[in-house]
Amino acid sequence: MKSIKTNNPKALKKHTLVIIFIYIFACLFIQKTWANEYIYKAKAGDSLWNISKKHLIDMKYWSQLIALNKLPDPNNIAEDTIIRIPIQWLHQENGSAKLIYTTGDVQIIFHDASKVSFSNAKKVTQGLEVTLLEGSIIKTGKDALATIIFLDGSRLLVQSNSELKLEGLDVLGDGTLSDMNLYLDKGSITNDVNPNKEYNIRYEIHTKLATTSVRGTKFTVSVGQDDLPTIAEVLRGKIVVKSNKTDIENDVTKGRGAIISEDGEVQIHNLPKAPFLGGIPPIIERSPINIVLPEVQNIKGYHTVIIIKDDDQYRHVSNETIHKSNIISRDIPDGNYTMIVAAINDKNLKGEEARYDFILKARPIPPIIISPQIEKPVSTKDIQFKWAKQTSISAYRLEIAQDFKFDKLILQKDISGSSSFLLQERPKSGTYFWRIAAISVKDGQGPFSDPISFKILPHALKLDExxxxxxxxxxxxxxxGDNFKYRFQISQERSFKNILLGRIVTKNFTEIKNLLSGTYYFRLQIISEDGFEGIWGQPQTFTITSGSFKDYLLLPLKFLRE
Incomplete structure (x- = not known):
């Protein structure tokens, strides 16, 4: 800059006024741009000169950049120093994003109002490269998901029943700066913003109640229906949340969540801790998965994501939320998976994530049990086991045991060409368990059915004499036999509605005194040593009648058919 030399006081005054005017104008101009400025985070070796050269549309703004930021040494800037740059000083071009995965019913409304829909039931559509420009809208239906990737590698998952608009996707400066503005109209999105220092990203999410600004973090934003609040949860890094009714910025750090109400109040709370998944078996044999967790105070539900093990964590094969103490999934194929589970507390904040690797081996599915059913008593000599026949099954494996864990097996048998089995060697009375598994050529043996308990009762007895x-x-x-008890009843009604006499005895006979003449009905039940009661035997009848010498005669026993 040339120095001004003059001996003319009027000229000096004139030049001084011009400089003051320019400075005031520059300050006013800068103040005006603060409302729409880009926040640049300095890298090692940065100076305002090289920042201006790389990113500004004209080097004339370099001096104004110095005035705006008031740095102690513009040529030697410490790493991570915040540099404010008015947006209109930067090179600008329209950016884009890409839709890479969908699950379920997803609709894209492009910037030109054209539409495309994806409907792939419950499978992940892979290999997508659908370009999304500024103004595009993503809508997801029930049980649907959509994954978007941005220029810097940041990813966004649009959850089910959501609507998101890409309001701004500006690429700034030399292409490593970007200004992304998204509007979440309803539902929920999970964001994984790339912390890569090669890129300098301003990333804002707007809802009707709040604005969330982020850089290099993983977080979720949800919009409540009607008058419910906006919720933001941070799993990594930090976000800044501001209610649309105030200018107050609220820092929300890792492990914390913000609740923004309709009246503008912002509440910050700790997120729920990651749930304990140590009780889940390493091999799961049912799909859909439904595992009950112990109840935890202030926890009302769980959000469960399942991905293929070592695969892209945004390629979800299942993404489910349930407001119970359960981990659930949709029906997924057999394979090796990673489960990601977060608890939901009574403030609707979703918490820190727990991960668990497991193997799903649910095929071929076990047959449907027909008989005997749970706790069904069996008193016949031969016991028949039945199950529903399945197609593409080469055989079935039947197991019968004396305990629920099947450590005490009394039978293990492979059965081909039939969906039933007759057990002719009747075990002693007591409680037993049985289960059945299908065997196919393709998948081998599948999981067993849930154990079914049944009771083998003692044989029904009848009166001999x-x-x-x-x-x-x-x-x-x-x-x-030994260790059995007997219960008998005597009535003058075949229905046994009114019992004249009922006893439990340990011997296979009884004596009754002073029984008046008449016709009586008798029935008998056996009780095993472990307390199981057999079925009542069929009623029998006998008649006592008086003779000519007032002694009593007993007419022969009659066996009554039901």
């Missing part, structure tokens, strides 16, 4: 002597009736039946 009835004698009457000295005013005493003696009833005798066949002996069931």
């Amino acid at each position: 009835a004698k009457y002597k000295d005013n005493t009736l003696t009833l005798r039946w066949n002996n069931a």
Whole structure:
């Protein structure tokens, strides 16, 4: 800059006024641009000169950049120093994003109002390269997902029942700066903003209640329906949240969440801790997955994401939320997976993530059990096991055990060409468990069905002998063996609605005194040593009648058919 030399006081005054005017104009101009300025984070070796040369449309703004930022040494800037640059001073061009994965029903409304829809049931559509320009809208339906990737590698997952508009995708400066503005009209998005220092990204998400500004972080933004709040949760890095009704900026750091209400209030809370998944088995044998977790105070549900192990964490094969103490999934193929689970508390804040690797082996699915069903008593001599027949199944594997864990097997048998099995060697009475698995040529043996408990009851008994002597009736039946008890009932009604006499005895006979003449009905039940009660035997009848000498005669027993 040339120095001004003059001996004319009027000329000096004139030049001084011009300089003051230019400075005031520059300051006013700079103040005006503060409302729309780009925040640049300095890298090692940066100076205002090289920043201006790389990113500004004209080097004439270099001096104004110095005035705006008031740095102690514009030629030697410390790393991570914040540099404010008015947007209109920067090179600008329209940027784009790409849709790379979809699941379920997803609709894209492009900037020119043209549309494209994806409907791929519950499978992930891969290999997409759909270019999205400024103004594009992404809509997801129930159980649907859409993954978007930006210029710097940042990713965004549009959750189900959501609507997101790409309001601004400006590429600035030499192409390593960008200004992205998104508007979330409804639903929820998860953002993984690239912390790569090669790029300098301004990333803002707007809702009807708040604006969220981020750089190099992973976080989620959700929009509540009607008067429900906007929620932002931070899993990595930091975001700045500002209510649309105030100018107050609120820092939200890792492990914290912000709730922005309709009246402009911003509340910051700790996120729920990552859930403990240590009780989940390494091999899961049912799909869809439904695992009940222990109840935790203030936790009302869980969000579960499942990806193929070691695959892209944004290529979800399942993404489900349930407001119960359950981990759930949609129906997914067998394979090796990683489960990502976050708890949801009573403030609707989704918490830190827990990860768990597992193997899903659910095919071929186990057959449907027909009989015997749960807790069904079995009293027949031969016991028949039945299950539903399946197509493409070469055989079935049947197991019967004395315990729920099947450590005490009494039978393991492969059965081909049939969906039933007759067990002819009847075990002793007690509780048993059975299960069945399908075997196919393609998948081998699948998982067993859930264990079904059933009771084997003692045989039904009947009265063998009835004698009457000295005013005493003696009833005798066949002996069931040691350690059994017997319950009998006597009534004058075949329905046994009114019981005249009922006893439990340990011997296979009983004596009854002073029984008046008449017709009686008798039935018998056996009780095993572990307390299981057999079914009642069929009723039998006998008649006591008086003779000419007032002694009593016992007419023969009659077996009554039901």
